[in-house]
Amino acid sequence: DTGVSQDPRHKITKRGQNVTFRCDPISEHNRLYWYRQTLGQGPEFLTYFQNEAQLEKSRLLSDRFSAERPKGSFSTLEIQRTEQGDSAMYLCASSFGLADTQYFGPGTRLTVL
Amino acid sequence: GESVGLHLPTLSVQEGDNSIINCAYSNSASDYFIWYKQESGKGPQFIIDIRSNMDKRQGQRVTVLLNKTVKHLSLQIAATQPGDSAVYFCAENRPAENQGGKLIFGQGTELSVKP
Numbered sequence: 001d002t003g004v005s006q007d008p009r010h011k012i013t014k015r016g017q018n019v020t021f022r023c024d025p026i027s028e029h030n031r032l033y034w035y036r037q038t039l040g041q042g043p044e045f046l047t048y049f050q051n052e053a054q055l056e057k058s059r060l061l062s063d064r065f066s067a068e069r070p071k072g073s074f075s076t077l078e079i080q081r082t083e084q085g086d087s088a089m090y091l092c093a094s095s096f097g098l099a100d101t102q103y104f105g106p107g108t109r110l111t112v113l
Numbered sequence: 114g115e116s117v118g119l120h121l122p123t124l125s126v127q128e129g130d131n132s133i134i135n136c137a138y139s140n141s142a143s144d145y146f147i148w149y150k151q152e153s154g155k156g157p158q159f160i161i162d163i164r165s166n167m168d169k170r171q172g173q174r175v176t177v178l179l180n181k182t183v184k185h186l187s188l189q190i191a192a193t194q195p196g197d198s199a200v201y202f203c204a205e206n207r208p209a210e211n212q213g214g215k216l217i218f219g220q221g222t223e224l225s226v227k228p
Contacts, residue, residue, distance in 0.1 A: 102147075
């Protein structure tokens with residue numbers, strides 16, 4: 001399967017714990033995006049990378065959130081000191097270029113108890 | 114403002130009928146639009162896209178229409194099948210505004226196909 005993959009698919013954690021999600025984009029895609037989706041809503045942009053450079057962060061991304069793409073391939077999204085409001089589906093997408101189609105992964109469903 | 118919205122939150126159609134899902138956008142500078150299909154528990158799946166220099170684009174059983182005058186976008190699905198049941202999102206991409214190509218999604222329309 002050469003699509004976008006995400007791991008884990010589901011994560012249940014207690015409030016205050018740290019969690020880390022991984023995204024593997026389609027190979028050769030330069031751009032990688034993170035979105036968050038809550039129930040009944042469309043995905044909301046969090047941040048994106050062009051190769052290893054993080055070029056934009058949404059104001060939704062508080063200082064508890066950090067994302068990396070160290071080698072310009074896979075990316076990680078870490079949430080520190082999780083809160084119940086962080087419960088959501090975290091989606092990753094990749095594209096070849098700026099105005100190219102973004103292809104999404106299956107998402108990581110986070111539940112914070 | 115920055116919003117992409119949908120006219121109807123739910124749409125129920127009979128199998129075999131055609132479906133039309135509508136979307137309104139507010140930013141006239143938008144130059145690229147995408148329709149995604151999302152099934153329960155899965156990520157959005159690309160269906161079809163259209164750029165602002167076009168007013169119609171066809172795919173397999175799907176057609177997207179763009180009316181820039183009234184800032185309206187629609188997705189037409191021909192001969193709707195049970196497998197088409199899902200939530201459909203339109204999304205707006207404004208790379209021309211140097212926003213990095215991020216997508217702005219509407220709330221979604223849930224399509225239910227009755228056998």
